Amino acid sequence: MTRLLSPGALRVLAAYGAAVLLFIIGALVHPGFASFSSVTSILLIASFVGLVAAGQCFVILIGGIDLSVPWVLNAAAILVATASLGENARAPYALALTLGMGAGAGVVNGACIVWLGVPAVVMTLAMSGIVEGLALGLSGGMTCAACASYAPPIVRDAVHGVFLGVPAALWLWLVVILVVSFVLSFTRFGRATYAIGNNPRAAFLAGVNVNLTTVALYALSGFFSALAGILLVGFGGQASLGMGAPYLFQSIAAVVIGGVSILGGRGNYLGAAAGSVSLVALVSVLLALNMPDYGRSIIYGLVILALLLLYGREEREQ
Amino acid sequence: MNSVPRETPALLPSGVPEDGPAPRRRPIAVHLIGQNIGLILALAILGLSLIIFVGLFAFEQHRLPGNFEVTSSVNNTMPLALAACGQTLVVLTRGIDLSVGGVVDLTNALAAIFLAGSVLHMIIVSVLILLVGAAAGLVNGLVVGLGRLQPIVVTLATLSIFQGLAIRALPQPGGVVPTGYTAVLVNPNVPTALLFVVLAVLGWMALRRSRLGVAIFAVGNDEQSAVALGIRAVRTKIIAYTLAGTLYAAAGLFLAANATSGDATTGDVYTLTSIVAVVLGGVSLFGGRGSAVGAICGAFITTMIVNILFYAHINPLYQSFYEGLFLVIAVVLGSAVGSFARRGR
Numbered sequence: 177m178t179r180l181l182s183p184g185a186l187r188v189l190a191a192y193g194a195a196v197l198l199f200i201i202g203a204l205v206h207p208g209f210a211s212f213s214s215v216t217s218i219l220l221i222a223s224f225v226g227l228v229a230a231g232q233c234f235v236i237l238i239g240g241i242d243l244s245v246p247w248v249l250n251a252a253a254i255l256v257a258t259a260s261l262g263e264n265a266r267a268p269y270a271l272a273l274t275l276g277m278g279a280g281a282g283v284v285n286g287a288c289i290v291w292l293g294v295p296a297v298v299m300t301l302a303m304s305g306i307v308e309g310l311a312l313g314l315s316g317g318m319t320c321a322a323c324a325s326y327a328p329p330i331v332r333d334a335v336h337g338v339f340l341g342v343p344a345a346l347w348l349w350l351v352v353i354l355v356v357s358f359v360l361s362f363t364r365f366g367r368a369t370y371a372i373g374n375n376p377r378a379a380f381l382a383g384v385n386v387n388l389t390t391v392a393l394y395a396l397s398g399f400f401s402a403l404a405g406i407l408l409v410g411f412g413g414q415a416s417l418g419m420g421a422p423y424l425f426q427s428i429a430a431v432v433i434g435g436v437s438i439l440g441g442r443g444n445y446l447g448a449a450a451g452s453v454s455l456v457a458l459v460s461v462l463l464a465l466n467m468p469d470y471g472r473s474i475i476y477g478l479v480i481l482a483l484l485l486l487y488g489r490e491e492r493e494q
Numbered sequence: 495m496n497s498v499p500r501e502t503p504a505l506l507p508s509g510v511p512e513d514g515p516a517p518r519r520r521p522i523a524v525h526l527i528g529q530n531i532g533l534i535l536a537l538a539i540l541g542l543s544l545i546i547f548v549g550l551f552a553f554e555q556h557r558l559p560g561n562f563e564v565t566s567s568v569n570n571t572m573p574l575a576l577a578a579c580g581q582t583l584v585v586l587t588r589g590i591d592l593s594v595g596g597v598v599d600l601t602n603a604l605a606a607i608f609l610a611g612s613v614l615h616m617i618i619v620s621v622l623i624l625l626v627g628a629a630a631g632l633v634n635g636l637v638v639g640l641g642r643l644q645p646i647v648v649t650l651a652t653l654s655i656f657q658g659l660a661i662r663a664l665p666q667p668g669g670v671v672p673t674g675y676t677a678v679l680v681n682p683n684v685p686t687a688l689l690f691v692v693l694a695v696l697g698w699m700a701l702r703r704s705r706l707g708v709a710i711f712a713v714g715n716d717e718q719s720a721v722a723l724g725i726r727a728v729r730t731k732i733i734a735y736t737l738a739g740t741l742y743a744a745a746g747l748f749l750a751a752n753a754t755s756g757d758a759t760t761g762d763v764y765t766l767t768s769i770v771a772v773v774l775g776g777v778s779l780f781g782g783r784g785s786a787v788g789a790i791c792g793a794f795i796t797t798m799i800v801n802i803l804f805y806a807h808i809n810p811l812y813q814s815f816y817e818g819l820f821l822v823i824a825v826v827l828g829s830a831v832g833s834f835a836r837r838g839r
Contacts, residue, residue, distance in 0.1 A: 241646070292826045295779045297590065297646075301766060302818040302825075309815020317811050428650060438644045470665075473658030480651040484643050 184442060187435025187487060191450035194433070198457035206464035216343060218460050219453065220335075223349035224411070226452035227404040228427040229434075230356050231282075231397030233448040236431050237360075238372045238390060239440030240289070240296040242397045244303035245427055248281050249420035251311040252405030256331065257415045258315065258322040267328040271406065278402025279395045281307055286394030290387045318417050327409040335410035345407055349449075352400075356445045369393060373440030429480050430455050435487065531835040532776020532784055535828050536791040539774065543798035550805040561684070568687050569680040569752050571797040573598065573745040577764045578771035578789035579694055580631075580741030583734045585772055588714045588781025589638060589645035591735070594742050594768045596656025597630045598761030601746025603660045606669025606756020616675055624743045630656055631739020635732035653765065660758040667757040671750050679751040687748075691790060698786040710734050714781030770817075771796055774824055776832075 199218075202209035228245055235242045252274045260270035285303050288294045294302075315323050326332075337344040360366035368389045371379035380386045404423065409415050434451030436443025458479060462472045527534065551559050577594050584591040601623050608619045630652070637648045680687050701707040709730040712720035721727050745764065750756050775792030777784025799820060803813055 288822060288826075292822075293829055294822060294825050295773075297769070297779060298773050298825055299822065301769065302821040305814040305818025305821070307818075309812045309818065313809055313812040313815060425650065425654065428647065432647050438647050470658040470661040473654050473661065475658075477651040477654035477656075477658065480654070481637065481648065484647055484651065485637070485641050 184435060184444070184447075188444070188447040188450060191434050191447050191454055195450055195454040195457050198454060198461055202457065202461045202464055205461070209460075209464055216346065218456055219346055220343050220411075222453045222456040223345050224404050224408055225423065225426045225430055225456060226349055226449050227352060227400050227407065228423045229430040229448045229452050230352055230445055231400030232427040233356075233431050233434075233436055233443070233445050234369065234393045234400075235296070235397045236428075236436055236438060237369050237440055237443065238376075238393060239438075240390070240394070241300065241428070241438075242282075242285070242394065242401075243297060243300040243424060244281060244285060244307060244398070245401045245424045246420035247304045247307040247311060248278055248398055248401040249405040249408070249423055250415070250417065251307045252278050252402035253409045253415035253419060254311055254315055254318070254323065256406045257325045257327055257409055258320065260325065260328045260331075261322055262326040262328055264328050264330045267330050270328070271331075274406055275399055275402050278398040278400075278405070280398070282395035282398025283391055285398065286391030289394065290390050312417070318415075324414070326413050327406075331406060331410035332413070333410075335407050345411070348407075353445065353449050360444055365389065365392070370441055373442070375441075426452075426455060429476075432480065433483055528835050530785070531832045532778070532828065533788040533791075534776075535831060536775045536788040536795070539824060540791045540795050540798070543795055543802060547798050547802050547805070550802060554805050565682065565685040565687075567794075567797055567801065568685045568691075569682065571793050572680060572687050572690065572752070573749040574764065574767055574771055574796065575691060575790045575793040576694065576741050576745040576748060577768040578775065578793045579698070579786045580738035580745070581768040581772045582775070582777050582784060582786045582789040583710065583738045583741075584645070585777050585779060586710050586714045586781060586784060587731050587734045588717070589731070589735075590769070590779065591634065591649045591738060592646060592765050593630065593634055593649040593653040593656055594745075595762040595765035596653040596660065597627055597739055597742035598746045598749060598764045599660035599758050600630065600656050600663065600761075601627050601743040602750045602761050603664035603669070603756050603758040605747050605750035606671060607664060609675060609750070610670050610672055613674070616672065620747060623747060624740050627743020627746065628736050628740040631736040631742070632732065634739065635735030638735065639728040639731040657758075657762070660761070664756055664758045667755065669750075669756040671754045671756070673754070676751045676754055679748055690748075694790060695787055702785075706730070706733060711782050714783075716782075767796060770821055773821065776828060 199210050199215065208214060228249065232242055232245065255277055256270050256274040259273050260266045281303055285296075285300055288299045289296050312318075314320075333344065334348065335343065335345040339347055360369065368379065368384040371382060371384050372386055372389060376386055401420075401423075405420065408419060412419075430451035431443070431448045432438060432451070433454055434443065434445075434447030434449065436448055458476070459472060462475060467475070548559060551563070577598060581591055581594060604623050604626060605619070608623075609616055611619070634645075634649055634652055637643060637652070638645050641648070676682070679690075701710075709720070709725045712723070712725050713727045713730050717727050720730075742764070746761060749761060753760070771792035772784070772789045773779065773792070774795050775784065775788030775790070777789055777792075796817070799817060800813065803810070803816055808816065
């Protein structure tokens with residue numbers, strides 16, 4: 177059967193359609209919901225989810241998963257504030273340190289998964305604990321003198337600053353979307369990622385360095401978690417404990433809504449980015465409807481289940 | 495099983511083995527060790543952690559751990575031990591259940607709201623709460639089994655749903671669990687809760703030998719082969735998730751009994767800790783290998799680690815650091831010893 181669009185492309189379109197639909201519903205229930213400022217602020221919040229989802233997307237594409245997101249993100253937020261002490265002069269050092277910490281945690285994840293044979297779920301879960309313990313212990317439970325530091329102005333400007341009428345963080349996200357999509361679609365590395373996700377053995381026999389690619393992908397996931405942590409500090413001003421907690425669920429959900437197969441090998445970041453927007457738009461609509469916390473939680477789960485059933489059925493029909 | 499002599503098929507001339515050379519027979523003891531290496535390792539780690547704990551305790555307090563220490567350790571471990579048993583059933587089918595926390599939250603909240611009353615009332619409410627857990631598990635099982643979807647994302651979604659329901663049921667921590675109920679489940683003076691551990695172990699042994707138990711292992715090892723051999727894989731999965739949900743509900747009841755009140759968020763931790771306990775207990779995340787007894791050991795190991803860290807005067811802020819480190823080391827050592835023990839088969 178010939179189709180105009182591949183099922184994968186259809187899913188990405190569906191994720192974008194869902195986002196647009198949610199904005200329309202929002203505008204109907206709450207006038208002003210689809211105004212320019214409202215849309216940009218929703219997109220800004222979606223960009224944090226989207227950045228974490230970029231990392232999650234990389235590892236899910238090879239059939240892995242990164243459960244260390246919450247605390248890598250949180251530790252990054254604490255580290256960037258405490259290392260920079262809120263000063264621009266120290267910002268480059270703090271940023272390099274923080275992004276390096278994120279990538280380093282990812283490298284350890286990947287190395288233990290590849291060379292020690294620890295299942296990804298266990299390894300990243302343990303890493304979350306390890307980073308949590310270090311973040312809590314070293315900061316004295318966020319009681320250290322430097323813990324009250326604000327993000328350096330340069331980081332705050334990178335989030336709130338407006339460039340061509342749009343918050344700077346959105347431009348950053350756009351660049352990430354373009355780069356990640358390009359890497360996945362047009363580079364050796366991207367091809368290797370899909371190959372490993374489809375069949376690691378075949379990929380190995382085809383000459384892909386499976387081990388190093390896997391380590392690099394987990395490093396990227398850690399890197400993006402750290403980047404999201406930095407931007408969140410820039411957004412909110414200060415770091416706090418537990419700020420990473422929602423991002424595990426949201427990043428996986430965004431990737432799944434975006435049509436990336438949790439088994440790996442199928443999907444792309446364009447979909448995951450759309451998934452992030454739909455997810456945040458959904459929350460915003462529910463907030464506009466004055467939906468209490470528990471209702472949002474339930475609807476969240478139901479929407480993801482419904483999408484899974486929809487996508488899953490399509491997959492079986494092929 | 496091994497001692498049953500093989501019959502030579504009538505179609506083949508006598509003396510010709512039907513599939514190549516006859517398998518090398520290994521001593522029963524070696525075979526049993528190879529088959530149960532995960533459980534043996536879990537018991538060894540538990541023994542080791544107990545020895546370290548007793549040593550530290552004796553050094554600090556100049557006496558051996560008494561009734562109080564044993565009772566509180568057992569009572570604090572009960573919810574995790576039960577949740578880990580449930581997680582084991584799911585993991586054995588090559589699944590994973592992230593909704594544990596949500597089900598424990600929900601049942602814990604319901605227990606705190608509805609339990610207070612006469613003895614008969616408490617029994618009926620307890621049974622109903624177990625049924626709520628079973629229903630939650632059934633939902634997981636139906637979506638995973640009939641929808642043929644990945645357990646990790648399905649249970650991630652249902653986790654959110656169950657957490658929402660729990661907060662709807664009990665928005666603020668509160669409620670009351672009658673002291674009589676607490677005395678029966680987790681007697682604060684005597685470690686009678688160990689009886690429930692024994693019950694769980696007996697239940698596991700019965701399940702392991704039943705048709706269902708065999709089916710669970712078969713589905714986890716190789717679903718297609720299991721189906722080809724006439725095992726109803728979908729039904730097996732649905733039952734496994736449902737039983738698991740019931741066990742999470744039991745965990746929620748024990749949690750409520752131990753805290754004597756309810757909280758719709760305290761159960762959240764059990765999603766991750768139940769996976770940790772299962773992994774420490776030598777249950778393979780790739781399905782088809784492991785034992786609930788190991789998972790119970792894993793639950794007690796996690797409690798022992800917390801106790802050891804406490805008496806070693808380790809800053810509690812670093813607790814999860816050591817727990818994470820220990821988890822990785824245990825898994826790496828476990829798989830190294832496991833592959834060594836199975837070598838040559």
